[in-house]
Amino acid sequence: MSSLDNPRDRAIQAMFDRIAGRYDILNRIISLRLDNTWRSKAIKEVLRSGDQVILDLGAGTGDLTFTAAKKIKGGARIVGLDFSLEMLKLARSKQNSAKNGEKTCFIQGSATFSPFKDCAFDGVMTAFVLRNVSDLSLFFAHAFRVLKNGGRFVSLDMFPLRKTWFAAFYSLYFYRLVPWIGGLLAHDRVAYRYLAESVESFHPPERVAELLEQAGFKQVTIRKFLNGAVCMHVAEKTNP
Numbered sequence: 123m124s125s126l127d128n129p130r131d132r133a134i135q136a137m138f139d140r141i142a143g144r145y146d147i148l149n150r151i152i153s154l155r156l157d158n159t160w161r162s163k164a165i166k167e168v169l170r171s172g173d174q175v176i177l178d179l180g181a182g183t184g185d186l187t188f189t190a191a192k193k194i195k196g197g198a199r200i201v202g203l204d205f206s207l208e209m210l211k212l213a214r215s216k217q218n219s220a221k222n223g224e225k226t227c228f229i230q231g232s233a234t235f236s237p238f239k240d241c242a243f244d245g246v247m248t249a250f251v252l253r254n255v256s257d258l259s260l261f262f263a264h265a266f267r268v269l270k271n272g273g274r275f276v277s278l279d280m281f282p283l284r285k286t287w288f289a290a291f292y293s294l295y296f297y298r299l300v301p302w303i304g305g306l307l308a309h310d311r312v313a314y315r316y317l318a319e320s321v322e323s324f325h326p327p328e329r330v331a332e333l334l335e336q337a338g339f340k341q342v343t344i345r346k347f348l349n350g351a352v353c354m355h356v357a358e359k360t361n362p
């Protein structure tokens with residue numbers, strides 16, 4: 123089944139099309155601007171020197187793509203893939219003003235069913251996408267397939283917290299205040315309630331690491347931020 127034959131994928135695509143216009147501003151407010159710091163850390167893990175080509179899966183409005191583009195030199199390129207046309211339109215509208223924007227390109231397509239050749243990319247990165255993906259094993263198998271031997275995969279995402287005082291405080295913010303802010307600013311409380319629910323029902327980071335290993339990745343590591351509310355997975359495709 124291709125990704126967009128799947129009703130859950132179609133619903134996620136429609137939701138991002140709907141909230142695209144308010145996505146950037148809400149992201150900054152909700153993450154208290156910490157998302158930029160995490161993105162920079164993720165990019166450091168995947169970028170190497172030289173004329174590399176990096177794929178950003180679920181690029182959205184291009185936050186990770188453009189942050190990475192700022193750091194590239196020479197003939198390096200960043201390709202952003204997303205299935206939401208409205209998110210991509212916003213990404214494309216930023217290309218002219220972004221540093222090295224001409225070294226980025228955006229393609230509409232599914233992250234589990236993309237048209238790229240095997241071993242086409244030197245690195246694959248993704249941010250805040252995994253929770254939305256209907257078939258995570260397929261997503262990782264695809265990332266593995268398009269990555270060159272020796273290349274790195276990096277993912278940032280939000281994860282459910284174990285019950286601690288921090289979790290209680292964080293839950294209040296994330297499950298009560300965030301849907302309210304989303305309702306107010308994006309006029310879409312349902313989408314921002316989904317955001318909270320998708321985190322609550324997501325796998326623990328250790329399970330995501332297992333799925334990466336099952337897809338063939340090696341040297342899988344997990345780095346936790348905010349007591350594990352946000353985790354970065356780094357994995358390698360090593361030569362057989």
Ligand SMILES: C[S@@+](CC[C@H](N)C(=O)[O-])C[C@H]1O[C@@H](n2cnc3c(N)ncnc32)[C@H](O)[C@@H]1O
Pocket residue numbers: 125131134135138179180181182183184185186203204205206209231232233234248249250251254255256
């Ligand atoms: C929360 S946004 C993150 C956007 C961007 N990576 C960022 O860091 O701001 C998730 C994005 O993933 C995209 N997405 C989710 N599932 C996808 C899939 N199976 N194929 C392609 N894009 C997908 C959505 O359309 C949305 O733009």
